[in-house]
Amino acid sequence: MRIIGIDPGLARVGYGIIEIENERKILLDCGVIETGKDKKEEDRLYEIFQDLNELINHWKPTVAAVEKFFFYRSSTTISVVQARGVIMMVLASKKIHVSEYSPAKIKLTIAGSGKASKKDILDAVMYNLDLDKPPKPDDSADALAIALTKLNEDGFN
Incomplete structure (x- = not known):
C-alpha cells in the first residue's frame, strides 16, 4: 500500500508519501508544492494541478488522505478551498480513493489529543x-x- 497525505493550501501544498512494506511504514518522499505570490491565482492553481499530477505519476499512490477544510474568517479561505478543489480533482482523475480528516481528528489520532x-x-x-x-x-x-x-x-499503527 502506498499513500499520499496532502495538506492543502494555495501558497504551499504539503505532501508526504508513505509505503507499507512488511507492516513497516517507509517514508518515500515529502515536501511542498510552492506557488509564487507574484503569479495570478489561476496560474497558481494550475501549478498545483501540474505538480500534483507529476508527483502522483511518479509515486503512484493507491490511496490519499487530505485534510478537511474548516471555514475560518480569513482573506485566504476562498483561495485554499479552490486549491483543495484542484487537489480533489487530480485525485479523482487518477481514481485514487480519498479519505478526509479534520485537524482535530488528525491531532487526536497521531498525538493522542x-x-x-x-x-x-x-x-x-x-x-x-x-x-x-x-x-x-x-x-x-x-x-x-x-x-x-x-x-x-486502516490498522497500520
Whole structure:
C-alpha cells in the first residue's frame, strides 16, 4: 500500500508519501508544492494541478488522505478551498480513493489529543516513521500526519 497525505493550501501544498512494506511504514518522499505570490491565482492553481499530477505519476499512490477544510474568517479561505478543489480533482482523475480528516481528528489520532501542539504532531510523525530529524517544512510534516491518520484508521499503527 502506498499513500499520499496532502495538506492543502494555495501558497504551499504539503505532501508526504508513505509505503507499507512488511507492516513497516517507509517514508518515500515529502515536501511542498510552492506557488509564487507574484503569479495570478489561476496560474497558481494550475501549478498545483501540474505538480500534483507529476508527483502522483511518479509515486503512484493507491490511496490519499487530505485534510478537511474548516471555514475560518480569513482573506485566504476562498483561495485554499479552490486549491483543495484542484487537489480533489487530480485525485479523482487518477481514481485514487480519498479519505478526509479534520485537524482535530488528525491531532487526536497521531498525538493522542485533539488539541495537540505542532511540536506534539512533529514528534509523533518522527516516532511513527522512525526519523532521526524532522521533515521540513512544516507543511510536509502535516501531510505525513494526515497520511499516518489514514494508515492508523486502516490498522497500520
